[in-house]
Amino acid sequence: MLTQQQLATMLSLQDKMNTKVNAEWLTAGYGYLRAAMVESVEAIEHHGWKWWKAQKMDLPQLQMEMVDIWHFALSACIIDYRGDVHAAANALSAQLAQAHSHVKFDSKDYYPEHMDLLDNLELMAGLCAAKRFSVPLFMHIITLCEMSSDDLYQQYVGKNILNFFRQDHGYKDGTYIKVWSDREDNEHLVEVLAELDMDAADYDEQVYAGLKARYPQ
Numbered sequence: 479m480l481t482q483q484q485l486a487t488m489l490s491l492q493d494k495m496n497t498k499v500n501a502e503w504l505t506a507g508y509g510y511l512r513a514a515m516v517e518s519v520e521a522i523e524h525h526g527w528k529w530w531k532a533q534k535m536d537l538p539q540l541q542m543e544m545v546d547i548w549h550f551a552l553s554a555c556i557i558d559y560r561g562d563v564h565a566a567a568n569a570l571s572a573q574l575a576q577a578h579s580h581v582k583f584d585s586k587d588y589y590p591e592h593m594d595l596l597d598n599l600e601l602m603a604g605l606c607a608a609k610r611f612s613v614p615l616f617m618h619i620i621t622l623c624e625m626s627s628d629d630l631y632q633q634y635v636g637k638n639i640l641n642f643f644r645q646d647h648g649y650k651d652g653t654y655i656k657v658w659s660d661r662e663d664n665e666h667l668v669e670v671l672a673e674l675d676m677d678a679a680d681y682d683e684q685v686y687a688g689l690k691a692r693y694p695q
Contacts, residue, residue, distance in 0.1 A: 479574050479617075480627045483679065485567040488631065491638045491682055492552040493563055498645065503553075504561050514550040515606035517543050522599050541623050544616075545633045547602075551611050570613055579614035581605070590615050595622040628676060636671050639685040640664070647693065655694055666692050 496503040521543035526533030559565040581588040583605060590598050598619050605612055620630055648654040656663055670688035678684060
């Protein structure tokens with residue numbers, strides 16, 4: 479289960495990234511759960527659902543969609559608590575502490591533990607379309623996608639910090655160098671993450687510093 483420190487770090491990073499895009503993001507009226515719904519549908523595509531043709535689940539892409547959905551869910555949670563990241567972290571922690579991921583939707587009871595991955599993704603998409611998000615359901619889906627809570631945390635922080643790093647080093651004006659020592663920045667990120675202690679309070683800062691140390695000067 480995600481720790482209080484991990485939740486606080488992710489929420490803080492999400493707030494900073496959203497603020498970088500628009501300082502008034504809290505009141506801008508952006509459809510974060512709409513975005514999560516679209517990502518959920520894309521996850522269904524990566525899973526495969528067409529019974530009339532042979533399909534193979536693309537697990538890495540499915541996992542990436544989960545990380546993207548989490549970005550939007552965190553944003554929606556921060557808005558619910560009017561920008562109070564501490565209160566949002568407490569609320570998420572309370573939801574994670576629930577003993578089950580039961581969902582009641584349109585007067586019907588759903589029990590994700592007894593449903594397959596495809597049906598759970600469909601349920602999540604439906605909830606997001608109705609402007610709702612179930613953290614226990616999401617974390618159950620994460621498990622079905624062969625990810626641990628630590629995997630989610632590591633991938634989330636890594637992607638967030640890399641986006642910050644790119645922006646700070648000329649991504650918008652086209653001066654950013656994406657290939658370092660014959661390898662893309664994503665590959666360097668994987669190595670940086672593997673070298674660090676994800677439980678460190680300044681984990682996000684260490685990731686940024688690790689990228690900066692490798693970046694061509």
